[in-house]
Amino acid sequence: MLRFISWNVNGLRAIVGKNFHEVFTELDADFFCLQEIKLKAGQIELDLPGYEQYWNYAERPGYSGTAVFTKHTPELVTYGIDNADHDDEGRVINLRYSNFWLVNVYTPNSQDELRRLDYRMEWEDCFRRHLLELAADRPVILCGDLNVAHKEIDLKNPSSNRRNAGFTDEERGKMTELLEAGFTDTFRHFYPDKTDIYTWWSYRFRARDRNAGWRIDYFIVSDDLVPKLESAAIHDHIMGSDHCPVELVIPSPFGD
Numbered sequence: 001m002l003r004f005i006s007w008n009v010n011g012l013r014a015i016v017g018k019n020f021h022e023v024f025t026e027l028d029a030d031f032f033c034l035q036e037i038k039l040k041a042g043q044i045e046l047d048l049p050g051y052e053q054y055w056n057y058a059e060r061p062g063y064s065g066t067a068v069f070t071k072h073t074p075e076l077v078t079y080g081i082d083n084a085d086h087d088d089e090g091r092v093i094n095l096r097y098s099n100f101w102l103v104n105v106y107t108p109n110s111q112d113e114l115r116r117l118d119y120r121m122e123w124e125d126c127f128r129r130h131l132l133e134l135a136a137d138r139p140v141i142l143c144g145d146l147n148v149a150h151k152e153i154d155l156k157n158p159s160s161n162r163r164n165a166g167f168t169d170e171e172r173g174k175m176t177e178l179l180e181a182g183f184t185d186t187f188r189h190f191y192p193d194k195t196d197i198y199t200w201w202s203y204r205f206r207a208r209d210r211n212a213g214w215r216i217d218y219f220i221v222s223d224d225l226v227p228k229l230e231s232a233a234i235h236d237h238i239m240g241s242d243h244c245p246v247e248l249v250i251p252s253p254f255g256d
Contacts, residue, residue, distance in 0.1 A: 001230060002252045005029040006143035006217060008106070008200070008243035012037040012067070013044055019240045024048070027235070027245065030071050030252075033093075035106035035145045037065040056080070058090035065090040066104050066144070072097065072254060081130040086123055094134065099253040100225070101134045105144035110165035117170060124174035132181060139222035141250075142183070145200075145243065146218050150175045150185065153195055154215040166216060178220070186219040186232040186248055197234055200243045208242075219248040 005027050009015045012034065024032060032051070040057055051069040056079045058064040074095040080087030095102040105127070110117040134140050148171040152158035161167045179185060191197070198213025207213065219232060230249040238244050 002031070002250050002254075003027070003029045004031045004033070004102070004141065004143060004219065004248040004250075005245050006033045006035070006104070006145075006219065006247075007245040008035040008145040008217060008241060010036050010038075010241045010243065012039055015240045016044065016046070023238055023240065023245070024069075027247070029247075031102060032069040033102075033104040033143050034067040034069075035065075035104070037067050037090075038062050039065055054093055054095070056090040056093050059088045063089070064106055066093050066106050068093050068095060068102070068104050070095065074102075081127055083126050083130075086126055092127075092130075096138075097253070100138055101140045103131065103134065103140060103142045103144075105142065105146070107145060107147040109147050110168065110171065112165065114163070114165060114168065117165075117168065121170060121174065124171075124177075128174070128178050128181060131178070131183070135182065135222050139225045140183070141222075141225070141248070142220040143218065143246070143248070145216060146175070146220075147216055148172060148175050149214045149216055153193070154198075156196075156198070156212040156214070166214060182223050183220050184223055184226050186221055186229055187215070187234065187246070189226060189229065190232050198236065199234055199246055203242055217243055217246045219246060221248075225250070 048069055054068045054077055056066045076096040078094045080092050091106045093104045108120050108123050110120045147166050149155040149167050198215050199217035201208035201213040228250050233247040235245045
């Protein structure tokens, strides 16, 4: 089996000083995808025996960024979505394998007062086109912090968050467009009605203690991969970040 883990670490250097290596060892994933690493090249060195490391840094210091650590050598690695308007924040890494594309993404936040919502809408359309281009080649496994709670079931307080970043009609509509274009939310595939399960909690107001969270971290796959899915999980017991890791397991195409 192949185990995929995705985790927004909200600052890799900070979490390495906490529990990153313990969590990394505990989860023992074939693919470990990180978002919001907040690094520039050369600011950290990780000793992860058996893993190849791929990094995409934002041009702005201490901001955004993604990384993938994998036990399996890809055929090809590309960075970004081939769009100059969207590729300076280190948000996407694409790894091609014989049977799938793995895409690690940190979707832009619409921010307070929705001041970046228009940019977010442009990003969503460009990113969806990117995924569809990859999916025309082979199935896609998308993971990351998508910065949207798709349905009311995906956050604790939907009514009071109706026009807040991550739960606007516009953002939720773009998620719907993506799924209707031929993709499946793997956690909801297995747990269509499960409530009170989240992946992000604000650091304010003891939100995690009260489990007042949002499910904004996902594994989303091309529909033709759905029959092969083994399991999906949310590791909400794992601390260290304001997000928790999420997991997908599929049969291995590598013969191991």
